[in-house]
Amino acid sequence: APVSAPAPAAAGNRKKGKKERRREKERAQPGYKPPEQPQKKERPQRPGRGETVGQPNPALLTANMKKAYTLKELFTTVSKYESQLNHIHLSAAWNSLGRLVGTRAVERNWFTTHAAALETLVQLSIETVSDFQKSTQIRARELTNIAHGVAKSGGGGNKSGELMKGLARAIVRRLGDCNSQELANAAWAFSKADYLDEQLFEHLAEAVRRHMESDDFAFNSQELTNIAWSMATASHHDAPLFGAIARAVERRL
Incomplete structure (x- = not known):
């Protein structure tokens, strides 16, 4: 008859080592207390880059x-x-x-x-x-x-x-x-909010003229419209500025 490989020993029948037999004797002693297991400490969560706690x-x-x-x-x-x-x-x-x-x-x-x-x-x-x-x-x-x-x-x-x-x-x-968009937004904002300080609009008009003198196409059509509306709303009568705006609009037609 063919010889088969021996079956693995059952877990309960295996031979116990010296350490295991010693632990069994210790557990059998009266008043035995199991050793305390070390507790795993939770690491504090680290803040992300650029963050501090909280x-x-x-x-x-x-x-x-x-x-x-x-x-x-x-x-x-x-x-x-x-x-x-x-x-x-x-x-x-x-x-x-x-x-x-x-x-x-x-x-x-x-x-x-x-x-x-x-x-x-x-x-x-x-x-x-x-x-x-x-x-x-x-x-x-x-x-x-x-x-x-x-x-x-x-x-x-x-x-x-x-x-x-x-x-x-x-x-x-x-x-x-300020670039052209920022100037137009500022002029529109102060007019819309009804903050019509005369000196403020003089400064804004001067800055707009400087931009237009340095670049004929510094402002797009919407920005020119917003500036013209803002100056008119603030009753800032600046003939050179309105003339420059009109010429800039004509070049875009």
Whole structure:
């Protein structure tokens, strides 16, 4: 008959080693206490790059504000992280607020529903743009975005004048850095918000003329339209500027 391989021994019949027999004797002794197993310590979660414990990544916070789909989402972010908001976050928040308020889905009494968060946003913006040291660190783009968002949303409320005054001073210091879009947006924003300071519009008109003198096509048609409307709304009668705008429009026909 063929010889088959021996079957493996059953687990219960295997021969026990010295250590195992010793442990069995110890467990059989009265008053035996099993040794304590070492506890695995949980490692504290490390913050992501650019984050500290309890604080979000600044760039991610900016992205969340820019991508906010609803006013509730935007104002929740503002309220939750108000102590960490800088001028870039404020610019993103106002830009999104202007965009969201312009949609059909927004409720009519949104400024009442989100009054507390809106007040926080307005007050933080006033403090930031009115502080000389802080405002000098803000680029023209952020300043004009804030002004445009305030005007488009109407979110400044009874502090709109104070906020626009601080923005006007800061933007005048940055006019040399403004591109055509930023100049057009600034002029439109102050006219829309009914902040019609004569000296401000003189500075804006001068900056627009400089741009047009350096480049005949510095402004597109929409920007030229916004500037003309803004100057007319502010009753800023600048014949050379309106003449330059008219010639620029003719070249685009």
